[in-house]
Amino acid sequence: MDVFRALLLCVHFLTAVKASGERHSLSVSVPHRIYECPEGANVTMTCIQSGSKAYAEDRLFKTWLFTSHSQEHCHKGIHPRGSKDTNRSLGVEYNKGDKSFTISLQTIKHKDQGKYCCVLLDFHGKHKVEQDAHEFIYLTVVATSHLPNSSLKCSAWSHSSSDDSVAEGLAIAACVAFILCLPLILMLVYRQRQTVERHRRSHELVRMDSEAQAHENPVFLCDSPLPKTRTVSQIMRQSSETGRHLLSEPGTPLSPNIQGEMFFPAQDPIPESPNLLE
Structure with a gap:
């Protein structure tokens, strides 16, 4: 029964993944995941749009979010350098195309280091979000003293x-x-x-x-091992507690005559002790 339930759960999981992929056709990808720039350089980061809108009358909303902590999610309303639109005085510029949207930063400083999230929303009507997609890019700022010949060129790693x-x-x-x-x-x-x-x-x-x-x-x-058994003659040959030999042991003066009586010899009567008669 447990195996059947596990198989049923796996089938539901695969079906949900397939349905989710079919429904949410709108997606965002990044050609470069990590940018490494020295202080004072200029950088342009790009996100690529793919897929289509859920309905022809929908409108797409594109924006960029920022967090200085690379392990955190980007929070709504927090934009790079505090501006959601192009602001040349702050050195930030947004460009939106049909299949891509970019952000450009001028004269990078160490406080610009962090995580940049590009967000794409598919609005159906005024407030209903039919589809959403997002990706992120890491920007690392390096001090110019650590670079040879004071180079101000950025490096990017493909993704x-x-x-x-x-x-x-x-x-x-x-x-x-x-x-x-x-x-x-x-x-x-x-x-x-x-x-x-x-x-x-x-x-x-x-x-x-x-x-x-x-x-x-x-x-x-x-x-x-099982206890060893002993014959009667072996038992009779044991020494007594007083150290004397038993009467049945061969070679003793009072050994019984095997040819005659079985106990005491008849030709040698035992004298009665006078102490016992008193």
């Missing part, structure tokens, strides 16, 4: 939109692989539990059988 699709594909493949391997994992866990249960029952049977035979420690009895 392909296929990288994101590959990551999504790998995530989906990992999910499917886990679902397919789940029955095998459950079977291995079940067999392990069965093995432990059989061992426990075997020890229980050994303990019950040992208790029936009056053994105090059945575990050590199973591994230890």
Whole structure:
């Protein structure tokens, strides 16, 4: 039942991903993910629009947001250098084309370092957002003293939109692989539990059988050798606690005559002690 639920969840997940991709055809990509510029340089960062509007009468809204913390999301209303429109006195300029929109910064300073987000909104009517897409770019500002010959040129690292699709594909493949391997994992866990249960029952049977035979420690009895048996002659040859030999040991003066009586010799009567008569 758990396997069936997991498979059903995976099917719903794949269907939702497919439906989301079909519905949200509008997207944004960046040709360069990271820009590294020295202080005082000029830079232009670009975002590329792809896809189409949900309805022909919709209007597209393009803007740029900024945060100085690279690990945070861009917040609404916070624009680069505090201006959402072109402001040459602040050294910021926005350009919007049919398939791209850019931001240009003049005379970069260290406070310009951070995360720049390009946002694309598809408005249906006045306030309803039918589609939305966004991407981000990192800008790193380097002090000019760390650069050779005081170069003011920026460096950029390319980024392909296929990288994101590959990551999504790998995530989906990992999910499917886990679902397919789940029955095998459950079977291995079940067999392990069965093995432990059989061992426990075997020890229980050994303990019950040992208790029936009056053994105090059945575990050590199973591994230890059985006690050796001794003959009657071996037992009779043991030394007494006083250090004297038993009468039955051969070679003693009072050893019984094997050819005659079995106990004491008849030809040597034992004298009565006078102390016992008193």
